[in-house]
Amino acid sequence: MDTTEEQFDAHAEAYDALYPLLDDDHPMITFIRDRLPPRCSVVEFGIGTGRVAIPLVHAGLDVCGIDLSARMLEKLAAKPEGARITTVHGSFTETRNLAASRHSAVICVFNTLFHVLQQREQARTLEAAAAALRPGGLMFLENSSAHRLVRKYPDGDAVRVHHQETGRVWLLAGVLDELRQRLDVTHIRIGGGEISPVPVSFRYVWPSELRLMAQAAGLDLVEEHGDWSGAPYDTSSRLHICVLRKPPV
Numbered sequence: 001m002d003t004t005e006e007q008f009d010a011h012a013e014a015y016d017a018l019y020p021l022l023d024d025d026h027p028m029i030t031f032i033r034d035r036l037p038p039r040c041s042v043v044e045f046g047i048g049t050g051r052v053a054i055p056l057v058h059a060g061l062d063v064c065g066i067d068l069s070a071r072m073l074e075k076l077a078a079k080p081e082g083a084r085i086t087t088v089h090g091s092f093t094e095t096r097n098l099a100a101s102r103h104s105a106v107i108c109v110f111n112t113l114f115h116v117l118q119q120r121e122q123a124r125t126l127e128a129a130a131a132a133l134r135p136g137g138l139m140f141l142e143n144s145s146a147h148r149l150v151r152k153y154p155d156g157d158a159v160r161v162h163h164q165e166t167g168r169v170w171l172l173a174g175v176l177d178e179l180r181q182r183l184d185v186t187h188i189r190i191g192g193g194e195i196s197p198v199p200v201s202f203r204y205v206w207p208s209e210l211r212l213m214a215q216a217a218g219l220d221l222v223e224e225h226g227d228w229s230g231a232p233y234d235t236s237s238r239l240h241i242c243v244l245r246k247p248p249v
């Protein structure tokens with residue numbers, strides 16, 4: 001399972017149990033809603049099963065999304081709000097998959113940029129966002145802090161318990177390659193007489209690298225935070241949250 005598409009197709013069945021829908025008043029949802037005009041059009045890059053898109057719909061936004069994984073999109077379509085969300089099955093790195101200059105916001109959260117495994121393609125993601133935004137539109141990015149990720153793997157690999165209940169355990173076994181900025185994690189579910197491994201890969205991006213990619217794509221960095229309550233980004237931050245803006249004409 002080498003491609004992101006294959007990895008998330010395999011991940012789709014258990015995704016919602018692991019990562020449930022965000023509450024409508026989750027700080028991420030209010031942070032985004034408070035910076036946008038009411039009922040405006042937003043596109044989520046890597047919309048998945050709608051963990052973020054559905055509460056954004058509840059916040060009154062007109063949400064559409066794009067995803068590489070057909071299985072993740074099927075899970076979204078099966079939900080009641082699925083009928084209110086238009087989706088495209090394809091890659092957000094391809095501008096032809098996105099309506100040009102239409103959206104007030106692009107949302108790319110939960111390390112979705114890190115699942116794009118080549119640096120050039122990550123830069124293309126920001127270029128595609130710039131092309132999809134109307135002038136003055138915003139891109140919201142949320143990624144893990146690269147320095148915190150690296151610290152979790154001081155010897156290059158680690159296994160930790162993600163979730164446990166009676167007779168079942170969910171382990172995360174990760175291998176990190178600092179030179180390639182690459183993290184390969186296998187989710188291992190053990191229980192009910194079965195062991196099921198599902199791999200997920202990341203190319204993590206350093207904040208300085210992300211700022212340069214944004215600048216090259218013609219997007220201005222207007223906010224940078226360490227959490228969705230608006231705390232400043234610093235060495236203690238678990239998250240790296242950026243708001244980028246396409247310059248108004």
Ligand SMILES: C[S@@+](CC[C@H](N)C(=O)[O-])C[C@H]1O[C@@H](n2cnc3c(N)ncnc32)[C@H](O)[C@@H]1O
Binds near residue numbers: 067068090
């Ligand atoms: C970590 S999940 C996040 C899903 C959802 N945004 C959430 O917060 O739960 C990343 C999603 O991005 C999708 N994805 C990764 N690379 C992509 C690409 N180049 N184009 C479209 N979707 C992509 C994956 O299939 C997966 O559904």
